[in-house]
Amino acid sequence: MGRRTPDLGRFTDVALLVLVSLAEGDKHGYRMIQDIEEFSGSSLEPGTLYGALMRLEERGWIEALPSDERRRPYRITPQGVDALREQLATLRRIEETGSRRARPSWGVA
C-alpha cells in the first residue's frame, strides 16, 4: 500500500523520505526502511534506499557514522536539515494549493 505508481511519477522522493526519517535521530538503512514504511506507507526496496543514501552522502546532507561492521548508521547534517526544511515548506505550499483546489464539492452541482 501507499504504492508509488510505476510509470508516472513516484510522488515522493526517496531522498526526502530519508531526510525525514533521519530528522528523528540517527538510523541505519534497514531501520529507515521500516520507519519510512510507517510514516509514509512507502515500502522501499533495499536497492532504492541504499542508492539514495549514497547520493545524499555525496551531497553532504547526511553523513555516515562509525560503523560496527554490520550496521551502517547515518546522521543528517546541518545542511541536510536546511534542505529538509526548505523542501517541507515547498511541499506545504503545494499541498495547501492542492487541497484548496480539490476540495469544493467536486462533481457536485
Next chain:
Amino acid sequence: MGRRTPDLGRFTDVALLVLVSLAEGDKHGYRMIQDIEEFSGSSLEPGTLYGALMRLEERGWIEALPSDERRRPYRITPQGVDALREQLATLRRIEETGSRRARPSWGVA
C-alpha cells in the same frame, strides 16, 4: 528558483503538479506551466510538461478536450481527482511528520 535539485531526487513530481493545476479548472499546457510556476516555484520546460501530460492521459487521470488546433486543453478526470486527493493525504502525512521532527530546536542544547 524553486529548483529541482539535479542529481538527487526532484522532490516533487511533475504529475502531481499537473493534477493540482488542473484541479483549479481546465487548462492547456502552456498555461499549466505558468500556473505551476506560481504556486510551486518550479518552472517546467515544455518537454517535461508534455511528457507528463501524455502519461497522465494514458493513465486516465486527465483527458484531452476538443482542441482548437492551437491550444490543447486538458481536464482532470474523476479518477484523477481521486488519485490527487490520495496523494495529497500522503503528502500531508509526510510533511507533518517531517515538520514535527525537524522542529524541536535542532542543534540547540
Next chain:
DNA sequence: TCCGCTTACTAAGTGAAACTGAATAACGAG
C-alpha cells in the same frame, strides 16, 4: 506588409535515479 514577440506545442536525445530481485552474511532463538 513584414518584423518580432508571445503563445503553444512537438520532437530527439541524454543521463540519472527508482525499481526489482537476488546474493551475501552475521546474529539470535529454539
Next chain:
DNA sequence: CTCGTTATTCAGTTTCACTTAGTAAGCGGA
C-alpha cells in the same frame, strides 16, 4: 545447527526529468 530476522551489496532494466531546438499560429506596431 538450522531457520528466520536483520542488514547490506550488487546487477540490470525501465522510465522519467531535463535540455534544447524546431515549428507555427496569432498579434501588435512601425
